[in-house]
Amino acid sequence: MSDSHGIDRRAFVKSAVAIGGAAALSACLDRGTEIDVPRGPEDPTAAFPERQHAWNAALPTTDAGNNHHPRHRVLLALDYGEGTPTEAERETVEAALAGVERAYERSAAGLLLTISYSPYYFDRFDADLPESVDLPEPRALSAFEDPAADDADAIVHLASDHGEVVMGAEEALKGELDELNGVPQPDAALTDAFSVRERRTGFIGDGLPAENQDVSGVPDDGPVPEDAPLYMGFESAFEGNQPTEDRVTIREGPFAGGTTQQLSTLTLNLTQWYEQDTREQRVSKMFCPHHAANNVVEDAGENLGTDPRMDDCGDPMETARSEGVVGHSQKMVDVREDDAPIILRRDFDSTDGDRAGVHFLSLQRTISDFVTTREAMNGEEIDSDSAVGQRTNNGILQYITTVRRGNFLVPPRSLRALPPARPDADVAEVAERAEVADA
Amino acid sequence: MRERSRRAFLGGVGAAGVGGLAGCLGFELESGSREPALVENRPDAVYRPTHTEGMAMAGVVSDGGYSCALTYSYPHRFWTVTGDDTTQVEVGADDALHLMPVVWHSETGVVPSDVNPSVDVTRDGESVVDGLNPWPMLAQQMGFHFGDNVELPEQGEYTVTVSVGAGGDRRTGSLAETERAEFEFTLDYQRSELRELPFQDVPEARQGTLGAAEPMEMEMVPLMRAPASDDLPGTVRGTTESGDAQFVVTTLEDATPFGGDEGQGYLAVSPRTPYNRFPLPQLSLSGTLSRDGETTFDGYLNEWLDPDLGIHYGAVVDGVEGGDELTITVDTPPQLSRHEGYETAFMNLPAATLTL
Ligand code: HEM
Numbered sequence: 001m002s003d004s005h006g007i008d009r010r011a012f013v014k015s016a017v018a019i020g021g022a023a024a025l026s027a028c029l030d031r032g033t034e035i036d037v038p039r040g041p042e043d044p045t046a047a048f049p050e051r052q053h054a055w056n057a058a059l060p061t062t063d064a065g066n067n068h069h070p071r072h073r074v075l076l077a078l079d080y081g082e083g084t085p086t087e088a089e090r091e092t093v094e095a096a097l098a099g100v101e102r103a104y105e106r107s108a109a110g111l112l113l114t115i116s117y118s119p120y121y122f123d124r125f126d127a128d129l130p131e132s133v134d135l136p137e138p139r140a141l142s143a144f145e146d147p148a149a150d151d152a153d154a155i156v157h158l159a160s161d162h163g164e165v166v167m168g169a170e171e172a173l174k175g176e177l178d179e180l181n182g183v184p185q186p187d188a189a190l191t192d193a194f195s196v197r198e199r200r201t202g203f204i205g206d207g208l209p210a211e212n213q214d215v216s217g218v219p220d221d222g223p224v225p226e227d228a229p230l231y232m233g234f235e236s237a238f239e240g241n242q243p244t245e246d247r248v249t250i251r252e253g254p255f256a257g258g259t260t261q262q263l264s265t266l267t268l269n270l271t272q273w274y275e276q277d278t279r280e281q282r283v284s285k286m287f288c289p290h291h292a293a294n295n296v297v298e299d300a301g302e303n304l305g306t307d308p309r310m311d312d313c314g315d316p317m318e319t320a321r322s323e324g325v326v327g328h329s330q331k332m333v334d335v336r337e338d339d340a341p342i343i344l345r346r347d348f349d350s351t352d353g354d355r356a357g358v359h360f361l362s363l364q365r366t367i368s369d370f371v372t373t374r375e376a377m378n379g380e381e382i383d384s385d386s387a388v389g390q391r392t393n394n395g396i397l398q399y400i401t402t403v404r405r406g407n408f409l410v411p412p413r414s415l416r417a418l419p420p421a422r423p424d425a426d427v428a429e430v431a432e433r434a435e436v437a438d439a
Numbered sequence: 440m441r442e443r444s445r446r447a448f449l450g451g452v453g454a455a456g457v458g459g460l461a462g463c464l465g466f467e468l469e470s471g472s473r474e475p476a477l478v479e480n481r482p483d484a485v486y487r488p489t490h491t492e493g494m495a496m497a498g499v500v501s502d503g504g505y506s507c508a509l510t511y512s513y514p515h516r517f518w519t520v521t522g523d524d525t526t527q528v529e530v531g532a533d534d535a536l537h538l539m540p541v542v543w544h545s546e547t548g549v550v551p552s553d554v555n556p557s558v559d560v561t562r563d564g565e566s567v568v569d570g571l572n573p574w575p576m577l578a579q580q581m582g583f584h585f586g587d588n589v590e591l592p593e594q595g596e597y598t599v600t601v602s603v604g605a606g607g608d609r610r611t612g613s614l615a616e617t618e619r620a621e622f623e624f625t626l627d628y629q630r631s632e633l634r635e636l637p638f639q640d641v642p643e644a645r646q647g648t649l650g651a652a653e654p655m656e657m658e659m660v661p662l663m664r665a666p667a668s669d670d671l672p673g674t675v676r677g678t679t680e681s682g683d684a685q686f687v688v689t690t691l692e693d694a695t696p697f698g699g700d701e702g703q704g705y706l707a708v709s710p711r712t713p714y715n716r717f718p719l720p721q722l723s724l725s726g727t728l729s730r731d732g733e734t735t736f737d738g739y740l741n742e743w744l745d746p747d748l749g750i751h752y753g754a755v756v757d758g759v760e761g762g763d764e765l766t767i768t769v770d771t772p773p774q775l776s777r778h779e780g781y782e783t784a785f786m787n788l789p790a791a792t793l794t795l
Contacts, residue, residue, distance in 0.1 A: 031731040143605030144555065146619065216566065220533070269570040274586070276528045281521045289522060321723045322740075324771035325521040355566070384553070384607050385741055386722040391555040391572050393521055401557065401570035 044101035069161035078194035085418035094416035095188035101325035103180035116408035121153035125421035132253025134366035138405035150406025194399035202350035215354030223274035239306035257412035265404040286325030320386035328395035478647035488780035493637030503620030518782040535591035548661035553607035578778035583716035589629030651714040665711035699755030723770035
């Protein structure tokens with residue numbers, strides 16, 4: 001295939017991830033120069049951390065001093081079907097996951113992945129999840145949203161700087177490839193145990209939102225700044241406004257070392273944001289009025305380095321009362337513990353459904369930590385006690401709609417393949433049965 | 440059915456018939472809207488705009504204790520307000536119409552200021568606009584409402600869905616009994632229809648003078664005015680002014696509907712526009728009461744919705760006596776987008792006092 005259509009390769013890779021499938025992958029591989037991604041270890045389990053979500057150590061640091069986020073993403077929403085998993089199925093799932101881990105090194109240039117399970121998945125077991133895991137079914141978190149429940153049984157999150165890598169891993173997990181990055185793949189496939197309900201895709205990082213702005217929700221004249229990492233034009237995850245992985249990790253019980261994942265699908269309507277708001281309004285609504293008045297934020301905010309300087313914003317209620325507007329991140333500063341938020345944001349933008357959207361993916365020790373944060377973002381008290389409206393001048397609420405919410409458990413690696421609800425009890429039961437058999 | 444209500448609605452702009460107004464069109468709609476130039480030297484007050492407009496309506500639907508009229512007009516300029524700043528929004532080249540979902544509480548006619556309608560537009564099942572949250576606005580012909588200019592790709596029928604969430608906590612009586620609601624309409628976008636909408640130039644000598652265009656009376660849609668001061672419940676204590684805004688003050692003996700105890704009183708302030716008596720939501724107001732130089736109350740006056748007081752601001756107080764001094768402080772001007780004639784008003788609002 002030649003470039004005679006004038007589509008540059010980068011643009012093509014991006015849309016290939018969104019399109020997906022074996023054909024898109026092979027077109028993509030045929031077309032470009034081979035990408036050179038180191039392979040993973042022979043025995044990933046021996047080499048990789050118990051925390052599936054321990055990505056930070058594998059991510060490079062940007063010039064500004066923040067974690068770099070893998071640029072291309074696929075979320076595979078999986079259904080298990082009826083009944084409870086067998087040991088054979090667990091082995092199959094583990095083998096399939098380990099196959100792609102052997103193919104690509106565990107890094108942003110290679111492949112990072114997690115698999116997580118919903119409360120609907122755990123419902124099939126007689127036992128409940130242990131109390132050390134806070135994983136309710138999702139619900140609406142504001143008076144003005146009406147989200148669908150994300151009731152997939154499991155979500156596989158694939159992340160890489162190379163579109164080819166996430167696509168390759170996806171195809172291999174579906175059992176479509178004998179070999180990936182020169183590494184033979186097992187016969188086992190995720191699709192032996194699951195069916196793929198839906199694939200969701202996305203991207204984050206300088207330039208990608210601008211390249212992908214020809215979707216509904218973004219005005220036609222291409223207002224997204226060339227180098228913005230996200231559609232709304234600003235850096236989001238600064239070192240200084242993310243918690244550590246420790247803070248979001250479950251500490252006790254059989255799932256210690258795991259975390260919970262909140263995954264919402266947000267749609268963006270940026271016509272007002274780009275055509276009716278000024279830059280100053282955008283900065284005050286995203287950061288805070290102080291930052292707008294004092295030109296604290298340049299372009300997407302690289303000049304902030306690792307610290308969005310939330311301390312300078314002032315108390316959100318006072319700002320709301322005196323300025324009539326309150327910033328998105330400003331509202332959530334009160335929720336901080338030890339001067340850091342309690343949810344770890346790993347969200348990214350999306351063109352799914354040809355619609356500008358966000359897969360808002362965050363990790364936290366308990367889903368309640370997310371709910372507390374999201375309630376702060378609703379700013380209900382600010383709305384009722386000041387000139388700030390339910391959505392108007394209330395951070396970025398005017399521009400986003402929550403269409404779906406889901407809660408998932410990201411188990412520790414050793415339990416990542418179709419875990420039971422009570423691994424501890426199961427172990428005890430197995431031991432008991434063994435004793436009975438012995439007797 | 441839909442046709443009839445729309446026609447009735449067109450009558451709004453006064454005596455002249457629709458046909459007779461065709462010649463009044465100040466601009467050509469085929470190529471988007473070209474509004475007349477703004478008045479020069481606009482006063483920092485409510486002023487008469489360059490023109491008045493008619494509107495069309497796609498219908499009225501009720502759900503969850505609310506009713507909603509989907510009204511629209513040709514696209515036009517307006518001003519957003521963030522803090523003390525106003526920003527003029529020009530009509531975009533592809534804007535098809537100015538869409539105004541007017542939601543009111545069916546029983547009381549109160550247009551709630553604590554919910555923000557959301558709008559989705561589809562055509563043949565395909566999404567055209569989704570997740571649009573129109574701005575809260577203030578217009579001389581309509582008062583408080585929500586609206587925005589929207590782009591539509593072509594003429595024809597669209598399905599428009601408007602939804603509102605459950606109301607806030609500061610409501611009394613039946614206003615507190617609403618539920619999340621959804622309203623569906625069919626909107627037939629035809630440029631010829633928009634062209635037929637009344638558009639009347641205000642005589643040049645009157646443009647920019649102090650005053651306001653007449654509110655449009657609409658059949659089936661209540662026009663929400665603040666209650667006349669004689670109609671307010673309680674002991675009406677008088678009216679004070681700040682900038683162009685008027686504050687009517689009343690006190691009620693029973694504060695229980697507003698979260699107080701039986702022995703406590705309720706101090707209510709009803710801010711409204713001059714001329715048209717439209718309520719002014721989305722202000723930050725505070726009040727101080729003093730008696731013989733001693734402060735008896737000092738705090739926020741919070742926005743409430745009440746069937747008799749309408750949109751107003753109030754606080755539970757430990758008793759008010761004739762002769763008490765009230766100071767009302769405007770901490771933030773109304774965070775409402777403005778239509779022409781209101782964009783310079785209600786921005787600079789000094790403290791106002793009243794002896795009760
Ligand atoms: C379209 C959706 C969103 C966008 C574009 C966005 C953007 C941003 C940006 C640019 C920042 C950094 C600004 C700063 O730190 O000053 C930020 C911070 C933050 N966002 Fe969001 N955000 C979105 C949705 C959400 C949601 C749904 C949540 C979850 C409740 C959330 C939680 C946070 C938190 C906790 C912070 C850090 C607050 C702190 O500094 O303490 N964001 N967001």
